[in-house]
Amino acid sequence: MQTTRFKDGRRVEYERRSDGRPLILLHGGMAPREYWTPVVPHLEEYATIVPQRPGFGTCLDDTAETSADEVLEREARYVRALADDVDGVPILFGHSYGALTALEAAADAAVDAIVAYEPAVLPDEFRKRADLADRMEALIEDGRRHEAVKRYVKLVLHPDGIDDLDAWLAEWPVWPDCVDLAEEVLRMNRAVERYRLPDSLDVDAPALVLTGTDGPDFLRNSARAVHDALPHSRLVEFDGISHSGPAEAPEPIAAEIESFLGRQ
Structure with missing residues (x-):
């Protein structure tokens, strides 16, 4: 495990594997750093750098004090710190909220390229009626943290419906530990709802x-x-692959990335 520090002294830990062009992998939503485990073996030609997002197990101490308006900029700052810390100019590969963070960070960081799988951006007509953050906040204030996180899972991970959510959750590796992250997920969702492309x-x-x-x-x-x-x-659009694409189908996605980066 390696550590990089912000200018104000805060630090972020990350795993670095293999050698080659540095490739920073940014997970999204409530996924843990282990989200990238199926992907990394298909990216052996790169030095993969896998951090944990602030508030999701990192060494940042002040996430509880971070407002929704500050969440995206906070995460873009940590990506810039990583980009400055690694040897060489990195590539950013983000999934969902991690993809949005990569795009924001790349505006002010020296990066070779960006790979963004379904960035967490809401179309205007969708964003205007989005109220997941308000619903989660009400449930958390009512002491129903499990229900708040289940609401997130249902509306974000399974927006087209799911037959037995409880059975799915029982098989989800991060359930129920992720309930501890309810406030951070609330702030993240509010940041997404306020973001305008x-x-x-x-x-x-x-x-x-x-x-x-x-x-x-x-x-x-x-x-x-x-x-x-x-x-x-x-x-590039992949036929038959869902929002969990990088973990669900790492081989074809890694092949597309390799083809793209080979031309850069």
């Missing part, structure tokens, strides 16, 4: 935007919108 993203690095046909329609639409907002972007 600009017409043009101030990112000079080449970007690969990925999406899957079996994920939520609004995220597929958002992937296309992000692609359109990036000045140097390639969009």
